[in-house]
Amino acid sequence: MAIRIYNSLSRQKEDFEPMESGKVRMYVCGPTVYDSCHIGHARSVVVFDVIYRYLAARGYNVFYVRNFTDVDDKIIARANESGVSCDDISERYIQEFHEDMESLNMVRPTMEPRATEHIEQIIGIVSILIDKGFAYTVDGDVYFSVEKYENYGKLSGRKLEDMVAGSRVEIDPRKKNPYDFVLWKASKPDEPLWESPWGKGRPGWHIECSAMSAEYLGQSFDIHGGGKDLIFPHHENEIAQSEAAFGKTFVKYWVHNGFINIDQEKMSKSLGNFLTIKEIVNTWHPEALRLFLLSNHYRSPLDYTDQAMHEATTGMDRIYGLMARVEQYLEKPIPEITGKDDLQVISDKTLTSGNFLEAMDDDFNTAKAIAILFETVRKINRWIDEDDDSKTRLHRDSVIEEAADILRIGNILGIANLPPNVYFDRKQERMTTLYNIDPSWVEKKITQRKQARQNKDFAAADQIRDELLALDIILEDRAGGTTWKMK
């Protein structure tokens, strides 16, 4: 059973066969580090995180590169605005990016190279392109000549002729074709610069990815990913540069994730509807965000709303609620049940529940995978319900087996891997802070209510419960005592 991946280049799903058997080389465009990361970055990064985890779980040895663009007009603008160096800006946002990634439970890529650390390689490729006649210099700038590369437009599905006709591109008289793009920019005052054969300057945007991917993955590699918006011009230009320079197929499978809207509106700075990862994670549990992001197919657009996050939160509560219940049922903590096995290889035989692998093999259908996860949750809840009356624990083995599946599936989706009490404690902490509620006061109320219930004074007990409910605090009377949670 082969993994099938939708290839943006061929516009169809293809059987996945890596160039080198058992090994996958994957490059994903990382952020330009001039500002905080937003939910759009989160989606891209979570999608490829799951793809990475899944390929690893399917037994591939995955070499995963995600770059930082740390030299760029926007970084320079930021630096000049705030009177600090470009390095200060990029350092600061790289660090912030790593914090965000950690909060989202992201696996670190094999390499996280920076553009500025590969100037030598960039100059090397630009030189090759000039030597081969694909690039030309003007006043210290170097441009790629799109007309010289015959396949220009093959990824984005455009023809040069069509594009020039209805073009919105400003005409730069120094370019031979309006779609020629800059490989090397002559430096202006107050800009970072490097020595080059064409004078002092800095790399253009697209060339760094060609240079860094070649450096770590080779001139041909398996998977190149990024947001849909990067198809044109960024990835189109990468193909042109790399294939022109190296004379071989650049990438076998192009994978692009869809965009996020906020309340049905395109997210943009001008509309002021930008949501940073930090803002979201302050309000919602990071795993709820992951669940939300993975609940749609990765190529579809996805609408971020408070309601959607609420639903995802309820979903995570349900999963962790089940896990807590399993612990109670088996009288041991979850990690003991399964053993701690991060990214272990899984096969048809490993998983007993549903067709998780089938779902994921089909172009990483995480929505379907999540459905299987919930079906498993329901199944286990049912078994435990059935066993509640008996001392025989008839379903004990099945519960163990399928609870382990939940962890394995969760491990690939990057959710449900916390001990349940940690999840609920953190959630409660976050909520009580957010709502400004004192947990010890709640405990006091619960004790009062317990007293009332023991005295069969249910009116008083219910009054306390209503009082707490008014503050969005929900009580649950369980065998072991009353627990509470925030709505």
Add this chain to the structure above:
RNA sequence: GGCGGCAUAGCCAAGUGGUAAGGCAACGGCCUGCAAAGCCGAUAUUCACCGGUUCGAAUCCGGUUGCCGCCUCCA
């Protein structure tokens, strides 16, 4: 103007030829002092609309309508 995508229950959403997953919400039942949680049950004769192919279509083809994205920095 060019290129591409989407339209499935109140909402979100999977499903690309064999008779509609899953989640949220709401409803009925079990459980409970009552709740909550959990479980069970009933919920789309039907997949924007029209036509075609087929024994059979949400799924393929043609057309219509509506929404969206890219073509400029963008995940």
